[in-house]
Amino acid sequence: MTFEKIPTGIKTFDSNINDGFPAGSVVLLLEDIGAGAREFIYTSIYNIIKLKSNQRIFDQMSKKHKDYGKVDEITTTLKLPNEISYISVSKPREDILNENAYSFHKDFYNTLKDGIIFKELSDIYFRQSIVHNLVPDTKNNTYVSHGSDKNILEETYEFLDKHAENNIVVLDSLTELMMYEGDYLNKNDIIMFLKGVVRVSKMWNGLIYLILSANILERQMQEIITELVDGVLTFEWFDRRSVRMQRSLYITKFRGLLPRIEQNNIEKFETRITSYGGFEVSNIRKIV
Incomplete structure (x- = not known):
């Protein structure tokens, strides 16, 4: 029996998770604020496109x-996505690209600009708020609206259904989606939406x-x-216990992967972010 894995493209991380995620x-x-989740995503996208x-x-x-990769008669093969999509709930495409331009070397900006399919949901996200009347279009100073009559979950699922199969899709961010109070939706509606996405993702066979x-929503x-x-x-x-705080990453849970991590006695990954290399694992802390 053969299963497929998709690498993150971050060599220092993939080498410790058997080359990728199922x-x-x-x-x-x-993510703790600023602890590296978005840099992980940007670096992964950049490296996979390369x-x-x-x-x-x-x-x-x-x-x-x-x-x-053959373990107990189960063989895994690596595959790359056909395309990479980025769903932004509130930020325009230019803000995300400019963040990369300021943070990393120029090839990051050019690679992401040409290699990602962007989906902006800001017109739906803000249409029932005062911001609807404050966000100008750069050309004619009017609010940009695509005229969609769908709610934000319908719009997101429609995009996923079209682009998620055998591909990578990033949702930035679930925090904003969970705080959304428009279209008569509540948090339980979004939880049911997520359950549906997790279920159908097995047929899409990509990564989402x-x-x-962290610590924005109620703990429950x-x-x-x-x-x-x-x-x-x-x-x-x-x-x-040094001059500055250190970023770290650990895998809290992962179906089909966590036993391999524990087998290697990995406790957490110490990480760093550089302008040239992006997100990297700098050290591995193991359980002695």
């Missing part, structure tokens, strides 16, 4: 994985990343979300 997974990125343009390197990765800021609601997704990557700050 295809069909919905992955929650639970891999797609260099088939030779990916073939070498696949061969190496195939040689070592959800970004959620945050726990409900972490329970229903396939995997949770927790991005935190921790005190190294």
Whole structure:
């Protein structure tokens, strides 16, 4: 029996998770503010786009994985997404690209600009708020609206249904979606929506990343979300008893992957973010 995995493209991380995440997974990125979740996403997207343009390197990765990836008669193969999509709930495409331009070397900006399908939901997100009358169009100073009569969940699912199959989709952010109070929707509606997405994601067979800021929602609601997704990557700050705080990443849960992490006695990954390399694992803390 053969299963597929999709790499994150971050070598220092993939090498510790058997080269990638199981295809069909919905992955929650639970982040202390500024702890690196978005940088993880940007770096992953950048590296995967680069891999797609260099088939030779990916073939070498696949061969190496195939040689070592057979476990108990179950073989996993690596695959790359056909396309990468980025759903932004409130931010315009230009803000996300400009963040990359300021943070990383110029190739990040150019690669993401040309290699991502962007979906903006801000016209729906703000249409029932005062901001609806305050957000100008850069050309004619009028509010930009695509005229959709769908609610934000319908619009999101329609996009996923069209773009998620065998692909990577990022939702930025689940925090904003959970705080949304328009279209007569409540948090329970969004939870049911997420349950449906997790279920159908197994047929889509790609990866869906959800970004959620920690400690914004009530603890019970945050726990409900972490329970229903396939995997949770927790991005935190921790005190190294040094001059500055250190970013860390640990895998809270991941169906089909966590036993391999525990087998290697990995407690957490210490991480760093640089302008040239983006998000990287700088050290691995193991349970002694």
